[in-house]
């Protein structure tokens with residue numbers, strides 16, 4: 001997969017996605033609890049939108065991504081007032097060898113594993129972030145909820161209807177902004193994710209699904225189908 005191209009496409013989408021922000025990122029921040037003063041690794045940070053949100057809440061953040069162009073973009077967007085609280089690094093071979101064991105309170109991975117087709121790479125990433133977390137630290141993974149929302153349409157995106165969905169299958173969706181953008185991801189089920197967490201050594205693994213409540217936004221299927229799930233585990 002061309003991660004630079006993917007990241008370029010995703011960059012424009014970010015600012016327009018109410019579903020992602022309200023039912024994804026905002027819920028993730030709620031679930032993380034107290035983040036002020038905490039050290040967070042945003043693995044697969046893209047252009048750093050979520051890293052900046054975490055810094056705005058008082059965390060100190062390292063964003064890491066395989067895409068050099070995304071890291072350049074994220075660096076350009078660093079707010080001078082928060083420059084001592086945010087740094088970015090490029091990931092090589094799914095590892096961050098210069099970082100010490102047990103150095104983060106939280107790791108977040110938002111919409112990253114869905115871009116990876118090989119189970120062995122996913123397992124390497126989980127192993128590496130487990131190493132980097134402090135004992136008691138938590139990993140949170142935010143992802144599209146294909147198990148429950150296959151074929152559904154949301155305010156900001158629409159998932160194809162895919163029959164006989166199997167782990168590792170390519171799945172398509174449309175990001176609804178300006179000219180709709182078609183993207184392809186890989187399907188990993190909620191139980192695959194649970195396995196990735198447990199195989200890496202995480203305990204206390206929990207899955208949270210989120211439905212929209214009320215009509216503050218012109219929701220489509222968000223009221224009845226959860227567009228995302230957040231899975232977390234503790235070292």
Ligand SMILES: C[S@@+](CC[C@H](N)C(=O)[O-])C[C@H]1O[C@@H](n2cnc3c(N)ncnc32)[C@H](O)[C@@H]1O
Nearest residue numbers: 003007044045046065066067070091110111112
């Ligand atoms: C769909 S984007 C999501 C970006 C960001 N997390 C967000 O929520 O806006 C997926 C990101 O994961 C990165 N990525 C994919 N595979 C990776 C890997 N093996 N290691 C680190 N980053 C990776 C891509 O370069 C891309 O920036």
